[in-house]
Amino acid sequence: MCRHLGYLGRPRTLQELVLDPPYSLGVQAYAPRRQEHGTINVDGFGVGWYTSRRPEPVRYRRAQPMWADQSFASLAPTVDAGCVVAAVRSATPGYPSEESGAAPFTHGHWLFSHNGALGDLALARKALRDEVAWVPDALAPVDSALLFGLALARWEGGSSLGEGLARVTREVAELGGGRLNLLAGDGDRIAGTTYGDTLFVHESADGVRLASEPCDDDPAWAPVPPRSLVEVDRHGVVVTSL
Numbered sequence: 001m002c003r004h005l006g007y008l009g010r011p012r013t014l015q016e017l018v019l020d021p022p023y024s025l026g027v028q029a030y031a032p033r034r035q036e037h038g039t040i041n042v043d044g045f046g047v048g049w050y051t052s053r054r055p056e057p058v059r060y061r062r063a064q065p066m067w068a069d070q071s072f073a074s075l076a077p078t079v080d081a082g083c084v085v086a087a088v089r090s091a092t093p094g095y096p097s098e099e100s101g102a103a104p105f106t107h108g109h110w111l112f113s114h115n116g117a118l119g120d121l122a123l124a125r126k127a128l129r130d131e132v133a134w135v136p137d138a139l140a141p142v143d144s145a146l147l148f149g150l151a152l153a154r155w156e157g158g159s160s161l162g163e164g165l166a167r168v169t170r171e172v173a174e175l176g177g178g179r180l181n182l183l184a185g186d187g188d189r190i191a192g193t194t195y196g197d198t199l200f201v202h203e204s205a206d207g208v209r210l211a212s213e214p215c216d217d218d219p220a221w222a223p224v225p226p227r228s229l230v231e232v233d234r235h236g237v238v239v240t241s242l
């Protein structure tokens with residue numbers, strides 16, 4: 001199970017969000033505290049964020065472990081963002097460890113990450129794969145990419161970001177399931193689902209973080225109940241049952 005992190009709030013540097021906390025995503029790459037599937041997250045990483053220069057996010061990914069990338073260490077203190085989606089990857093057996101398989105996936109305004117695995121479903125359901133062929137990132141050789149394409153396909157009706165995630169989580173769960181913790185951002189909102197693994201929410205005066213596991217020992221980290229959708233916008237946090 002990979003680890004992922006979403007942030008919405010006052011602009012903060014990628015360094016503050018992803019590297020500085022004592023149990024940051026950077027630390028979770030080699031020493032996660034709550035990981036139940038897999039042990040370390042060394043099969044690549046990615047960070048996506050929004051700037052004032054264009055509506056689409058910037059996305060930085062590498063196939064190597066986060067700690068081994070000196071270029072990311074160099075840029076992280078210089079980039080501020082108010083909406084971020086980041087992940088460190090533990091590749092599910094059967095899928096290659098390469099940059100295109102690392103979250104976040106992106107299309108239009110979307111950033112997307114997945115903690116979990118689809119089992120045989122991704123391979124068996126050619127019909128689903130045909131449905132997402134219009135999304136370049138959905139063609140990456142990893143089950144998470146298929147989920148991203150489906151989330152976009154289900155969202156294309158003007159629904160909210162969270163509804164797109166909830167629909168694909170429910171649909172795939174009915175088809176046979178797997179572990180489906182999804183996380184997405186669009187610049188103004190972030191949303192996540194819990195279906196098979198943990199997710200924590202942390203609210204502060206600065207903003208809201210959603211993370212697979214707490215990044216520090218602040219008691220404000222609260223677990224999101226299993227099988228939930230959590231949606232965050234500038235008005236606050238709403239958790240609903242899936």
Ligand code: GLN
Pocket residue numbers: 001002003038089090091092093095101114115116117118142143144
């Ligand atoms: N199945 C996805 C991958 O292979 C996510 C893996 C995970 O959550 N560890 O990248």
